[in-house]
Amino acid sequence: MTTHRNDIIDIPLEFKLACLVQYFNEGAVLQAFIDHVSFYAALSKDYFKGYREATDALSEYIFANTQGQPSEAFVKNREFASQCTIGILKISIQKGNPKKKKVKSQRFVKALFNTMERSYSADKLYLDEETVLNLNEDFQLLCEFHNHYPKEYLEYFMSKIDLADHTTRVGLNEFTENNSMAFFVMLMGGLIDANVHNSAKPATELEIEFLSKLQQLHAKVFIIRNFEKRKAIYQEFFLDHYNQTNKTKE
Incomplete structure (x- = not known):
């Protein structure tokens, strides 16, 4: 060996952002x-x-x-x-x-x-x-x-894994071939029986708040049809959640 x-x-x-958001x-x-x-x-x-x-x-x-x-x-x-x-x-x-x-x-x-x-x-x-x-x-x-x-x-x-990019493409129906992201999305959909998620535990207040804000953000950016502008908003949102999560671990 x-x-x-x-x-x-x-x-x-x-x-890292994509895995954090998906609890992978x-x-x-x-x-x-x-x-x-x-x-x-x-x-x-x-x-x-x-x-x-x-x-x-x-x-x-x-x-x-x-x-x-x-x-x-x-x-x-x-x-x-x-x-x-x-x-x-x-x-x-x-x-x-x-x-x-x-x-x-x-x-x-x-x-x-x-x-x-x-x-x-x-x-x-x-x-x-x-x-x-x-x-x-x-x-x-x-x-x-x-x-x-x-x-x-x-x-x-x-x-090739970019959740902000993927989320934007789904919302605007603008897809490009990305086999890496396609595989990641399959994991999001439960491709394998093996657990890729972090250890099961009750959702924290921060996680519950994040999911609520994400749903609100989807509605808020609906009127933004420019790809780069919408993607930047999602990137900032995911990064903010990433930084807040890391602060709670300190």
């Missing part, structure tokens, strides 16, 4: 993202709710940052890696249930994982002193195949 301890992950403020545990959200990255989904066009969004978010980063260098993990086993990849592609074009095809492809994923020489990935990654992220085989394979560190993928995902 390998562990990366010194890769400090930078958590953007907007991601930041580490649990990142773990859910990792768990939904699929090597099979990266090679196929099949749709699996959550897996497609998470994998496509990661693929966005890969395509934007590719340097055209061959994978360092399969220098000694390129032919074998090619055969496994072709095997997965053949499964992907077959007719049948996407989930069953994904399961069928796992023998190739396992074979690739057991063969590769790791330069970028690790079994575990520390988010902080108390939170450890477990990196599955699919996630690690996509690190090694494209010569990227886990930190890069996770920071890209977090950089």
Whole structure:
């Protein structure tokens, strides 16, 4: 087992705000993202709710940052890696249930994982002193195949999470493709059984007041049709709640 301890992950403020507003545990959200990255989904066009969004978010980063260098993990086993990849592609074009095809492809994923020489990935990654992220085989394979560190993928995902932007787009019906935010919204809708929320506890007066003010704000900004102006109002509102929450913890 390998562990990366010194890769400090930078958590953007907007991601912190989104998690706070949704009562999400930041580490649990990142773990859910990792768990939904699929090597099979990266090679196929099949749709699996959550897996497609998470994998496509990661693929966005890969395509934007590719340097055209061959994978360092399969220098000694390129032919074998090619055969496994072709095997997965053949499964992907077959007719049948996407989930069953994904399961069928796992023998190739396992074979690739057991063969590769790791330069970028690790079994575990520390988010902080108390939170450890477990990196599955699919996630690690996509690190090694494209010569990227886990930190890069996770920071890209977090950089695309902006609740003020999303709330504004919903209100104005102005949507753009954002696979990272789409995955986050699925978590908001209860995508997984595993609990991504912070420990259950009675709502505080501050939280109750926040929810009440948020509903009032939705009505107040309805007449504001300018995207940037409306977004700025939500950003200020969420940031104020974030700062007030942190003050109560001091």
